[in-house]
Structures are given as C-alpha cells and as structure tokens.
Amino acid sequence: MIIVTRPDATDEQIDRIRERVEAVGVRTHLSRGEHHTVIGCVGDEEPLAELPFLSMPGVETVHRVMKPYKLAAREFAAEPTRIRLGDSLIGGQEFTVIAGPCSIEGWEMLSSTAAVVQEAGGAALRGGAFKPRTSPYSFRGLGMEGLELLARIREEAGIPVVTEVMDTRHVEAVAEHADVLQIGARNMQNFSLLSEVGRIHRPVLLKRGMSSTIKDLLLAAEYIMQQGNMEVILCERGIRTFETATRNTFDLSAIPVLKRETHLPVFADPTHAGGIRELVAPLGYAAVAAGADGLIVETHPDPAAALSDGDQALTFGDFRKFMAGLVPFAEAAGRVGPQSKKAGASSHSSAA
Amino acid sequence: MIIVTRPDATDEQIDRIRERVEAVGVRTHLSRGEHHTVIGCVGDEEPLAELPFLSMPGVETVHRVMKPYKLAAREFAAEPTRIRLGDSLIGGQEFTVIAGPCSIEGWEMLSSTAAVVQEAGGAALRGGAFKPRTSPYSFRGLGMEGLELLARIREEAGIPVVTEVMDTRHVEAVAEHADVLQIGARNMQNFSLLSEVGRIHRPVLLKRGMSSTIKDLLLAAEYIMQQGNMEVILCERGIRTFETATRNTFDLSAIPVLKRETHLPVFADPTHAGGIRELVAPLGYAAVAAGADGLIVETHPDPAAALSDGDQALTFGDFRKFMAGLVPFAEAAGRVGPQSKKAGASSHSSAA
Amino acid sequence: MIIVTRPDATDEQIDRIRERVEAVGVRTHLSRGEHHTVIGCVGDEEPLAELPFLSMPGVETVHRVMKPYKLAAREFAAEPTRIRLGDSLIGGQEFTVIAGPCSIEGWEMLSSTAAVVQEAGGAALRGGAFKPRTSPYSFRGLGMEGLELLARIREEAGIPVVTEVMDTRHVEAVAEHADVLQIGARNMQNFSLLSEVGRIHRPVLLKRGMSSTIKDLLLAAEYIMQQGNMEVILCERGIRTFETATRNTFDLSAIPVLKRETHLPVFADPTHAGGIRELVAPLGYAAVAAGADGLIVETHPDPAAALSDGDQALTFGDFRKFMAGLVPFAEAAGRVGPQSKKAGASSHSSAA
C-alpha cells in the first residue's frame, strides 16, 4: 500500500500515519517529494486493507499495490484450472458448450432438448428449476419437481446437468441432482450463498453481476474458494450501461482480462448478454475468438411457446447451425471445437 | 401492450400475432399506418408479459403500456404509506433520521452511539450484525452476538433498532431482535430473501441495488408486498457509473421520481452514496430538499478505529453538527426536522 | 508518479525504468517490498505523463500522484473565483439564477421572458441561437438572427445574456453579442473550441459532458484557462447511466466534489439533468443544498408550443413559484437567495 500525503501535511501527521501502519506489523518507507511525501508500506497488505487511512489528517490518496484476491489469482496456480464435466475437460484445449432451455417446463421438452444438445456436440444440459425473475408475477420455475426431471434426464441420457441455486437452504438438494451449480448474476454478491456453495464438492458456474467489476467477480470466486471449493467457472454475461439496443452490454474484454488475471476457466453467455436470438451467434463466435473456454447458450424446442426467455432461445435448427458455425472459429483460436470432439477419440488426439 | 409490426409484415403474420394475443383472453385492435400496422392489446397486460412477441415473424417492437408493479404503485393506495418506528411516523410530515455504526463492534460503542443518536434527534439506531463484504477477508460482523447486543440496547435505551438480514435462514431471528429489517443493495434482487421478509411482520428498509433501475427497485418491493408485508421503505444509496471521484453516483432524481411513482416512503443513504465523510452533509441536505422522507447515516465513536467503513462514518461531533444543519433544510421543505421533534409533543403536534 | 513493478521484475528491468524516468530530469527513489519494488518519482510529474511505462517490461501499475490540472486546482487560487454578471457576483455569497428559453424563437417570446426573469430575481437571460440537436431534422436555432435578438434585449432590458457557441468560426461574433458564452455538454471535449474561447475576454459557462468524469471537466476548464481566460463557470447537467426514468442522471455529488477541488464557481442545470418539468424544482433545490453557486434553468411563455425542449421548460407561473421556493433553501445554505437580492442594496449588504 502506498499512502500519498497532502502538500500541507505536517511532520506530526506523517508520523501518526506511520505509527498506524507499523502498529499492525507492516514496515514503512518514506519518500519526500517536492509536493507530496509518499509513505510506502512494505509487507502484507491485508491488515491495512480495513484501516481508514483516508480519514487520517494529512492523507490525500491511498493506492493499493497488491491484488485483493489470492486463491483466484493467476499466480496462485501453476497451471490453468481444469474441471471435468462428463467427457469434457473445461479449461484445457477443448471449447465447451453447455446448452438447454431457460426453464425446465416438463419432461418432454427437456428430453428432446438433451438429445439435440448431445447430438450437436454440447457437453452438458442446462435448465432452470429455480428461476430468479425481476417481476414476482413471472414464472419462477418448477422448483423441486424441475430438479427431479433434471436428475432423471441425467440418468437416462447420460448427460451432465447444470442448474441454478438461489437459496442457501437449497444448496444441498441441488448439489445432489446436478453436476454444476450455477450462481446467477443477481446473486453474485449473495455472500451467504457463495460461502454455502464453497462447502460442497461440485463445480460452480459463477455469473458476473450486472454492475460488478472484473475485480468484484474474482472476489466472489474467492469467497467460494476460501471455503475449499476450488472448481469455479467464471462467466461473462453482460453488464448494465446506458445502451438500450441490447438487453445488457456484453463486456467482451472481460474474457482476455480474466484469462490473464486468473487460472480459472472463463465462459460467456451470449444469450443473456444480447437478449435477442440474432445476437447469439455473433457474440458466441466473438467469445471464442477472444479466448473464452466455453459458452452457455439457451435452446428450446419451441421458443415462441417458452414460459421464459422465449425471445432469446435458439430453435433446435438454429442451435445446430450455431454449433456447426462455431467450429472454424474454435479452430482459428487453436481450440478443439464442439463438433470435432464428437468425431471420435482419434481426431481429438490428433488435434491436441 | 402495443405491438408494432415491420413495414414488410404480411397479413398472415399480423393475423397470427392477433391470434396469439386473443388466445390468452385479451382483445386486439388494429391500426394500419403508412409504414407500420399497430396492434393494440386491450385488457389486462399480465398474461401477455411472458409471451415472446419479438420472436414472432413480422414484429418490430413491443411497447408495454401498463406498469409492471401493482401493489407498490401510487394508484394502489389512497394515501402515502406511513410506518411507525418508535415515536416517529415515517412517510408523513416528519423527517426521520436513522443513524449508527456500520458494524456492531461491542457493547460500549453501541450504547454510546445510541445515546448520541437519541440526543441529536435520531429516530432509530442502525448497526450491522451480518455484514456483506466484497472481500471474504474483510470483517463480516459479530453475527448472532451482534444481534443480541442490538436487542439489549433496544431494551435498555428504548431506541428502535435497524439491522441487515442477508440469509433466508436468519430472517426469523433478525425479526425477533430488530424493529426494521434492512435488505442491502447487493441483495436487492435476492428474490428468495425478498419473499422471506415478505412473510414477517416487520417493516423492511430496501436499498436500491447498484445497477438497479427505479423500476427494478419497485419490483423488488412488489416481491415483499406480494407476500403480505406492506411496510417497505425504499432507499436510494447510489448507483454504479463511470465516475470514480465518488464511491457510487448518488441518483438524487430517484427521490422525486419514486415519490411520484409510489406511495411507499423514500429514504436516502448519503454515507454509502458518497463513500467519504465530507459528502454526507451536502448529499443528506440535498436529499431533504429533493423530497426524501428520511436518511440513514453512519456515525461511530472513533471512525479511525472502526472495523469497517471508517472513512465515511461521522464522528459524534460531526453527527451533531450534521443534525443541527439539517433542520433549516427540513423546514424549507415543509417538514418537521429531526431536532424540533425532540422539543416536545406540543411543538410536534402544532407543526403537524 | 509511483511505478509498481511485477513480482517477477528483474533488477535489469528496474534499472531501465529508472533510467527512463531520470532521462527527463526526475529523480527516483526505490522501495523494495516482499512482492513488489516501488519506484517513487520525485519532482514534476508532467514530463512523465506521456511516457508509456505500462509498456515497459517489469511494470505492473502506475499511480499518478499529482493532479493533471493546475490552473483550475483549488491550490492555484488564494480565494474562490468571483465572476461579475451584471449586478450579480457569481461565486460569492449570492445564489445566482440564469433563466430563459431553450431556443430563441422570436422577439416577443424573448422580451416577455426577459421581463419575467428579471422580475423573479434572475441574474441573466439564457437563450439559444445555435442549437446542437441530436437529430439533423430538429430545429437548430435562428443562428445569427437569434444573436441579434439577444443583443437587442440585452440593450433594451439591461439584462445580461448567456448563449451557446458551437463552432470556432462563431466565437468572435457570439462574444460580441453575449455576456457569457456557453459550451454545451456535447462540445465539452471539442478542444479547438475550448482553445478559441480561451482567447476571448468573456466568462464561459462550461457544461459537463454526458460521459465526462469530474477530472475531465476540470481538464476542459484548464484548456480554456491555459489560453488566458480565467473566468470559467463549471456546470453539472447530468451524466449517462443505465437509468431510463430520467433523461440523464444528475450527479449531485459533483457539486461538493468540485467545490473542494477547484476555485471556479459551480452551477447546476436541473432542466437538462432531469428532462421533465416536475424535476426542475427538486433538483434545483437539492443543488443549492449541496453547495452550488447558481442554476441555469429553462422557462418559456408557452412550453407546449416551444420549438425545442417543451417538455422540460417551466411556464412563467411555475418559474415564479420555483424562484420563491428557492429562497429558504438558499438561506439554509447560508446564501443570499435570488429574490432577497432584488429587495434592495440594503438587505443585500446586511446579509453579506
């Protein structure tokens, strides 16, 4: 931490600031400039993080030097984190697609979607049982019944399943039925929930909050990891800005920035970022090009009849086209695309 | 709801859109223009809200005519909602101040703060037992022990208390110990928590999320009210923008906009909006001038030693000055300010 | 400037960074921490500002210590800048209101507005001759003809006039006819225009750009001042955020932040910040309470017939009420309000 004093700071004020720093076991180092004296704090920054230096007389600005996250930081891990999801290994050379309906509406639609997702090279099926909805009057999911349908398709079709958990009281039940637990954007800073999913042994797909910085996202991952669960997939899904032409503003740059800052895998959600069907392909392809490890995408047998998000889900036909179109971009990015992966172990290994 | 068709929409497409609307019991009304045909939907908008019209061939834009919230809407209540808090009546002519430390750190600091708050004309004591913190390494509150201290001061000093609840599993316990339950900005769209506090009989202070629109805030209140709890106080506390000179951007306009849109009382939190001590007074005074019903403010016996938010809490001396300075602004706004309220029942009733 | 190196920076890299700094005549000062070495640069920061340190191997972050503006900085002036505008002195104890129509539409509307503005205690008349409009199909003002009407009313009614200049080629003509030149939000970073108005001898009312930080605004003022014109009035008028309930988000905090950072007077424009008539009073009153030196407000004889901004201009009746309501807030803020100023020199001097 670096503390810059005001031009009019007195020696006594500077002494008191130093005492404050040294009281928590951190050494200080003074550098007197023409206008400002700079107090360098040498050592662990954590004990200083909570101290209200800006309140102390004579202080002008405080600059943090060390990153506030540790376990999530790139430096913490020798290699990128790889997370197994059925046959796929997220975070390595494969480009992984998780797809399915926004909400689970019944058995038939779920099983037909699972078949299409598998056939098109998807690694796992997504489907919401508990749905966070902005309006209390919207469809909020089938709840436990939805979870059971999810468990059944996972068993029958042999496809891994991903579903959202919204309430600390449901974490255990969801972890029992699903392969990956999703934390939605609106719960990214629901710290009780983060701690709770940190205590289970299931990968977590953590979506970036609409007003969260990249640093906030990494700190939310840190909450989970600090409890022992190191399998966190980060997911960019758009932030809130003044632009109204799209539902959110897809912060594509977050992908390369996260790949540089952390060892955790990075996904993108082109469906929610854009909010309209036509944007899924350009945003999804751009995410591959920018270095993402995978996508989570909505597809539905009949979007026009969907109980939620009907305007943005791909039809099965569009989904198949989307997956086929993804391959050359994945290859251009030096990845093994979703379809070539299904072509057999041989092509896989030759590509690797 | 109004559906505008594309210039090239066919009669067949328009017919299908009308059929879709009429299938849920809503009548349609056609208006053919030079470029666009406009389909007016006459009747309750709710059954249409979930339908994916943008996905239907021929549709260009969809305009919602009715507000998505009902119970929170101004039209729902004949009069502004008034909420009793000890001797104060929030939402009427009184201007109400809730004050206290960010976190409860122990008995002594809590009881000394309570005394200062009461003496300066504050209506209730705030204090966090469960603290949502961006970093898992920050102080997260005393938890249940903090709640008990809060219950004790409430008993001993006879001051109402306000504290945050973060987890659905704690709602009952917090409701037992506190007079008002606070929902923090990061949990404004924690829908499980909103529903849970909707089932208890305690007023809720609902803070606006950092990336929530005013409409989102009203829908969050609707979640609570829909469960039966009609005592919701809305609180503006700053939104996220590109400006970095302040911690958040205080959206002052939200105050008059909310006063027009809803019958619920509207508070402001100048402490978190600005993030630095010097801004508490100008932001707080501006909130009164803009029509707020009250403020929630942080004060601490020794901010420089505070375990959280030390840079923004007022010292007791500053808090007293702040409260005194508030009076003429409250009066200019046609309100009974915090100090005149303590001058005795007579002045109170004469002002009312 | 403080340069923080990466944990893996080599001694050779650190040496090269120091050489780069010292090559422009600035001394360096090394502080080796456990993880990072910090290079303090002691001396004038200006020669370093342009150097691409982030590109140098071994550099992690760069922290600027000195403010990038000089002439606009509080420290530059012994006292707050005061600017004479007719009988008023902006930036002192008076609270100053500039009012008038968005666009000058003709002689009659202009002269009737001038009369109302004077009578209600306004210090100057605003009126646009050149109008920046988002759409090329909107009314863009009367141009030179508008300027002449402005000059005539200034002469006949003896009221100072304020008008916008949009083009470097018009600066001279506008300066000839107006007492204050306004730079609109969209031109706040039109650096050619800023330099041009810096060369004339007329006060400039500089509106904050919709996506400009407070620092950007001060740098824009610096552009003008650097050319010799030190009479700049800064004006907060709302920034762009995700909130759509108001046209812009009025950044009220900018007022106290600017009052602390600069010696220049600070105004607010409640008309454009809110974009609707009902918000003018709450935003305007809040601006006084937050410490603004004055307001610029739109009023029009018949807003429903206005050629621009009709939805936000106050009628004459509303304007008179607004001005009367302003007085107690100005007094609560320790200011001489607009109406008491017109009550005669005696009351003025007694208040000062």
Place this chain on the structure above:
Amino acid sequence: MIIVTRPDATDEQIDRIRERVEAVGVRTHLSRGEHHTVIGCVGDEEPLAELPFLSMPGVETVHRVMKPYKLAAREFAAEPTRIRLGDSLIGGQEFTVIAGPCSIEGWEMLSSTAAVVQEAGGAALRGGAFKPRTSPYSFRGLGMEGLELLARIREEAGIPVVTEVMDTRHVEAVAEHADVLQIGARNMQNFSLLSEVGRIHRPVLLKRGMSSTIKDLLLAAEYIMQQGNMEVILCERGIRTFETATRNTFDLSAIPVLKRETHLPVFADPTHAGGIRELVAPLGYAAVAAGADGLIVETHPDPAAALSDGDQALTFGDFRKFMAGLVPFAEAAGRVGPQSKKAGASSHSSAA
C-alpha cells in the same frame, strides 16, 4: 407515434391531444382500453417529433414507432454501401485493416510504418496530425506539418491515408491531403463539424462517442449524409462504463446491431477500446467474428518512445503477427482476410 393517456385522462384532454396531432397533418386513431386510451398517429412521424406531448395534460407515455434516421437506415439502400479505399473495397467481402501510428511524429517513423502496413496487407495508413487530447499539456500533434508528411507518404508509397479533423476551419485542408477523414469520439456530436464534412467528397470514418448510443451514432451519420456525403464508415471504439480494468468497454454487440440497422460499413478500433497492447488481438479477432467490415489499429516503430498512446500501439513484430492471426478468423467469417488479399489479383477475384 403512439400516445398513451393516463388512466384519469378526460375526454376533453384526449380531444386536445388529437387536435394537436392533426394540426400538423397527421391522422389519429383511437383505441380505448380498460385503463388507458391509446392514440395512434398515422402518417409521417417527423412533424410530431418536436411536439412536447409529455407536457400536455392527460398524457402518460409517448412511443416513437418510426426510426429517427432515414438515409442511414438499412431500408434506404438496396445494398450495403461499398466504399473504395485504394485497392480495397470497404463493406463488401474483403476484411479491411487501416493501421499506423497514433500521431505523426516525423518522416522516418511514418514511412517505415507505411512500408510495414502495406507489406502486412493493410489497406491504408492512419496517422494523426491534429490530436484531441484530454489534457492541454499533452502532445497535440504536428498540425499542418503532419498533414504534409501524410500527403508525401501517400504520394511516395502509393498508400491511402486516413487522418482526423477536429475543427471546421481545417476540413478543406484535410480533405485535400487525406483519402478518409476521421471524426473522433469526442467530436461525434460536434454538429458543425459533421455538417462541414458532409459537404466534401471524401469518405468519413465516424467514431462512436464514449457515451453515445447506437441510435446517436446513426443520427450523427445522418447529419453527414443529409449534406450529401453518403460515404460514412461507422466505428465502434468502446463506451464509458463502471469497469476500470480496460480504458473503455468495447461494445462488441454494436457491430451486429449496426449491421442489421444500417447499410453503412462497420469498423472496430480494438486499440482504443481496450487501451492496452495485449487486448488488441483478442478484441480485433472478436470483431471479425462478430461481423465487422474492418479494423483500425495502431502500430508504431518504437511504442516505448511514442509521443502518444505508447501503451497501446503494436510493435511492427506484433502487428505482423496480429495480421497473420487475423486470416483464419476472417475466413471463418466468410471474408477475404487482409493477407490473402495481397496474394495477388487472381486469388482476390476468385474469392469475390
């Protein structure tokens, strides 16, 4: 235009609103619902655009049905606009890259850059002679001398050149020396400048303002086109949001949205969007994948010695690698990439 009335609007109020609409020659059409009466306005929307309906008693909301831009709208042109730039045809199947230094610093650096750009498959050389800088103390370009160097390299190397114009008084001179005139983000709503470049016969590269919506960008293009110059290239370069990890937030979605809304070519500027060298490739490749027609990129012989933007310019080595890496992405997007274009006229024509 659709006008929705308040639930309590009287018949008289509704009549007055209709009269107002019909007075400008537009027919109305009434649709009475349970809560609201909807007034459909049938005919040209332009005469209504300026009328302050929100001010009229009884009006709740106003919905615009028609797009505010005409010449820039997709419907206006039978085919995508193609713009010739030397050997390249922007807006067709080619993917076009314009590259060069931020500022022109001298002859040597300019000519060496031109050679590298040509060799690597770039279509034109960019270089700033007039530089808009946030601080008046930054290097502002060589001005006229820079223009002359640009003209010389264009002549000697036979490479088209692109440069920014900032002042209405320079438009003619810049148009004389350059093949494309660039309007920078800060001048996107400098309407005098837009009109002026609308009167010349040179393509204009129009950068999106930092707080401009996509609609604002199209209206800015409309300003230019309305004066007769139909050759406008739109350029996404990042918007201002709360995220601080990148200089701006690259709004990738703007690319596919613009491709759908307009017939004009769409470029991206990955250099300014990200603000750091490492982001140029991921953002640039993503732009191709999302459907952009080209890129404008900064490269410099020695970024560490550059007079401006040194932290974000690519070295020549990085630029060559970047261009080579672009090819497979361009091909995946069905485009002819920058290098294959240089492979000879035959491959070019066979690909077209």
